[in-house]
Amino acid sequence: MTLDPSPSQTVGPFFAFGLPFDGGGDVVPPGTAGAISLHGTVRDGAGAPVPDALLEFWQAGPDGRIAARAGSLVRDGRSFTGFARVPTDRSGDYVIRTLRPGPVAGSAEAPHLAVTVFARGLLHHLFTRVYFPNHTEANAADPLLSALPEERAATLMAIPDGWFGGPGYRFDVRLQGPGETVFLDLISEAGAVR
Amino acid sequence: MSPAPPERGRSEQDEVTDAIREAALVAPQRGGHPDRAYAPYRSTALRSPSQPLVVAPASLLEQTAPVFGAKDVAATDADLTVHSTGEPLGERIVVTGRVLDRDGRPVRNQLVEVWQANASGRYAHDGDRHPAPLDPHFTGGGRCLTDDDGRYRFVTIKPGAYPWRNHHNAWRPAHIHFSLFGTAFTQRLVTQMYFPGDQLFALDPIFSSVTDEKAQQRLIARYDHDTTVAEWALGYQWDIVLDGPGATPPDPDEV
Numbered sequence A: 001m002t003l004d005p006s007p008s009q010t011v012g013p014f015f016a017f018g019l020p021f022d023g024g025g026d027v028v029p030p031g032t033a034g035a036i037s038l039h040g041t042v043r044d045g046a047g048a049p050v051p052d053a054l055l056e057f058w059q060a061g062p063d064g065r066i067a068a069r070a071g072s073l074v075r076d077g078r079s080f081t082g083f084a085r086v087p088t089d090r091s092g093d094y095v096i097r098t099l100r101p102g103p104v105a106g107s108a109e110a111p112h113l114a115v116t117v118f119a120r121g122l123l124h125h126l127f128t129r130v131y132f133p134n135h136t137e138a139n140a141a142d143p144l145l146s147a148l149p150e151e152r153a154a155t156l157m158a159i160p161d162g163w164f165g166g167p168g169y170r171f172d173v174r175l176q177g178p179g180e181t182v183f184l185d186l187i188s189e190a191g192a193v194r
Numbered sequence B: 001m002s003p004a005p006p007e008r009g010r011s012e013q014d015e016v017t018d019a020i021r022e023a024a025l026v027a028p029q030r031g032g033h034p035d036r037a038y039a040p041y042r043s044t045a046l047r048s049p050s051q052p053l054v055v056a057p058a059s060l061l062e063q064t065a066p067v068f069g070a071k072d073v074a075a076t077d078a079d080l081t082v083h084s085t086g087e088p089l090g091e092r093i094v095v096t097g098r099v100l101d102r103d104g105r106p107v108r109n110q111l112v113e114v115w116q117a118n119a120s121g122r123y124a125h126d127g128d129r130h131p132a133p134l135d136p137h138f139t140g141g142g143r144c145l146t147d148d149d150g151r152y153r154f155v156t157i158k159p160g161a162y163p164w165r166n167h168h169n170a171w172r173p174a175h176i177h178f179s180l181f182g183t184a185f186t187q188r189l190v191t192q193m194y195f196p197g198d199q200l201f202a203l204d205p206i207f208s209s210v211t212d213e214k215a216q217q218r219l220i221a222r223y224d225h226d227t228t229v230a231e232w233a234l235g236y237q238w239d240i241v242l243d244g245p246g247a248t249p250p251d252p253d254e255v
């Protein structure tokens, strides 16, 4: 039996009381050893900030383990669930606090965060990935990064920068136009799932 | 010779409706999903990628999904009518259905989130400028987990239609926004549930962005008298099918 999927529709502008939750960007609590901020701006085809986007992040822990643990919406302050959800603010900016992922055993890909982008004006979400520049060898061997022209691969790389004095990375999302982020049509065994 | 039809009197809505018809004539959409660049919905113009998506195998990470459980969701989160000290105004409804993967298997114990306007078509959101009344007893956000059968169930108020700024005299058909997870990150879905028989469907660029008629039908709930609760609430059934298969661990022989 193969059922036809339910079509996607835009998240719209008014998701504020349905989707964001307190501490949505705090994958780890403040003061956690090794915590990084990952932050950036979502921009449209004219380079204008997108103040009504929503980003979700899914990742392995520093040990490369993928959590199968409830408690992302109501965090207990000690369990690593690997999931973050943040809306952009008035300036199109977002920030999460997390730990850098380690290599997932058996994975051909370099350590990365899986990202979903939703926005008003976006009829179907977009998938992308955040990679980290310090995994030089793993990145060079990554099937996606190595298949992309250099300037396109660069759109998936977090850029180290100090943020509030702590370790931080910048990852901007450009929906369209110059420097457009690489968005993915992810294939699993049963075919394309976009 | 008959005179050319008068240009005067054609409304902006007429032009959008024409554009909707034209867009429906282009190639069928994969999986029934809308194209991201869809001219009748004007905000897509600058927010849809101009480069083709890059095809990539889902990583092991992307073949898994976050897990949600009883600690994430309170029992009252599924009843949007009890979040205040008083009863919200409007028509009380029950909305229920199953979340399935494409193989028809239930998506168990996964998070379903909803948000919607109140009975007057107004969102409890600062950005909503529609001059319709707010309801002090209705916020419009809800959550639940699917059960072992993949079933979700919400008690809420039937939302009203509302105007938006896409074009002059643009109105959204009544809808409830839904957010769903599967067992793989790639199954993520955000969509909208509509009510049967709405006269606004053909005029609405967001509903019509799904051009295939059968796919459109998959966005519309069905009135179900067995779901209706006597003396209390009308019932609607709406099943949701997520893209892709459920995550299955890779076969060791194939790795």
Ligand SMILES: [Fe+3]
Binding pocket: A012, A014, B117, B172, B175, B177
């Ligand atoms: Fe809406």
